[in-house]
Amino acid sequence: MEGAGGEASLDVQGAAAAAAPSLFGHKPNSAKPVSALLEEAAQLKTEGNAFYKDKNIRSAIGRYHRALLLLRSIDSDVTTSVKGFGPETPVLTPEQEALLRNTQVDCYNNLAACLLQRKTVDYTRVQEYSLRVLKWRPGNAKALYRAGVATLEMGDAETAKEYLIQASKEQPNGKDPDHHDLSEQVDVIVI
Missing domain, CATH: 1.25.40.10 (Tetratricopeptide repeat domain)
Known part of the structure; x- marks a missing residue:
């Protein structure tokens, strides 16, 4: 289950972990191809699922957050609002778009399930x-x-x-x- 440190803002910790991927063995994603980012996000989701199954909610939350942060960099729904301020978002194939959305749906659904398992629930x-x-x-x-x-x-x-x-x-x-x-x-x- 959740380790020492209790309920201290796991969402912030998960976001911090994703913002500093080199600390966790992941290189910054700016040079990675879309297929590699999608594959990495899917792998993080799978790891999160395994942690959830083992009732390690804290680690599951971290994996789901990291997957979602990877996907943000290629999600046109997110990047169109900042168009012109950063690198162009690659155009996704229909298959890549489907994988992106399916992974996002699974991660958000799983995050909600994780949060409902915590002692103090952020409804x-x-x-x-x-x-x-x-x-x-x-x-x-x-x-x-x-x-x-x-x-x-x-x-x-x-x-x-x-x-x-x-x-x-x-x-x-x-x-x-x-x-x-x-x-x-x-x-x-x-x-």
Whole structure:
């Protein structure tokens, strides 16, 4: 599980780790081809998944953040707003664009799951990550469920109910990502 140091801003630590990749055996990505960046991000996601499975939430969060930071450098949604201030973003093939989005969706979904496992949950961040997933995949049951949980904890029961109802429609077995019955959760909100 999480090591000594407790709940101290893991998001900031993950971002710092990604900002200083040479400290972790990764070279700065400015000269890397797109395919290498996509491959490295996918590998970091896979490592994060393994850490999550082993209940090493802190390390999983770090890997997912590092993967997302690598992907930011080639994501046209991010770089178009700063066009002209840095190197041109390479044009991605449809396959590369699909891999980029799929990896981002998985990492944001997994980050939200990790944050929900912490002792002190940052529901605002869980909601933010879930909404990013929903921007790209509007019917993603995991993101809908996690957005619903976060929104409910933040005090907006009506919107939470909408997310959870939609999640129950999208989830084929009627269970949330943690295998709870979604219809029971929606009923609790209604009461």
